[in-house]
Amino acid sequence: xVLPIVAYGDPVLRKxxxxxxxxxxxxxxxxxxxxxxxxxxxxxxxxxxxxGEPIRLFxxxxxxxxxxxxxxxAEQKFVADFKRVFxxxxxxxxxxxxxxxxxxxxxxxxxxxxxxxxxxxxxxYEDENFKKHKESFNGIVARIIQHEYDHIEGILFTxxxxxxxxxxxxxxxxxxSKGNISVDYRMKFPNAKKKR
Numbered sequence: 001x002v003l004p005i006v007a008y009g010d011p012v013l014r015k016x017x018x019x020x021x022x023x024x025x026x027x028x029x030x031x032x033x034x035x036x037x038x039x040x041x042x043x044x045x046x047x048x049x050x051x052g053e054p055i056r057l058f059x060x061x062x063x064x065x066x067x068x069x070x071x072x073x074a075e076q077k078f079v080a081d082f083k084r085v086f087x088x089x090x091x092x093x094x095x096x097x098x099x100x101x102x103x104x105x106x107x108x109x110x111x112x113x114x115x116x117x118x119x120x121x122x123x124x125y126e127d128e129n130f131k132k133h134k135e136s137f138n139g140i141v142a143r144i145i146q147h148e149y150d151h152i153e154g155i156l157f158t159x160x161x162x163x164x165x166x167x168x169x170x171x172x173x174x175x176x177s178k179g180n181i182s183v184d185y186r187m188k189f190p191n192a193k194k195k196r
């Protein structure tokens with residue numbers, strides 16, 4: 001089922017998220033709905049707070065980058081089948097030179113900005129079967145994971161922008177929270193005026 005994506009300005013996007021266990025109600029269904037919602041909005045990652053669930057869970061599908069000419073052949077091969085569920089992740093390490101990449105967010109439609117992130121990460125997480133993993137990621141996959149990880153920490157990519165950039169997009173962000181924007185996927189706007 002395609003769920004509405006929570007828009008910028010909703011308090012759930014800033015909430016401290018909770019660790020979950022195997023007995024979290026209807027977790028398989030939630031994960032399936034998150035992938036379906038992400039695909040419907042043509043996204044490559046979606047965190048649980050973006051659908052109103054303040055829990056430590058996000059999903060990623062990097063396969064759209066498979067044909068990206070900016071990636072090395074090895075990276076293209078790696079992303080070709082990179083589809084994962086991350087439960088209760090913990091960032092252990094972020095290293096390497098920072099590099100800029102133009103990021104967007106399903107909760108902040110029509111806003112894209114260059115964001116600097118480190119190239120390499122080490123992440124500890126559980127998969128959908130609650131099997132523990134400790135894994136290193138780099139390049140575009142590391143970036144996608146960092147972006148989604150930020151969501152479960154209550155951080156948005158716009159927080160990483162310079163004060164000038166933040167001032168320049170302030171009006172756009174206000175319009176998004178009010179629902180004064182046209183999107184082709186389901187959204188829930190925190191400050192939208194109620195229709196009578």
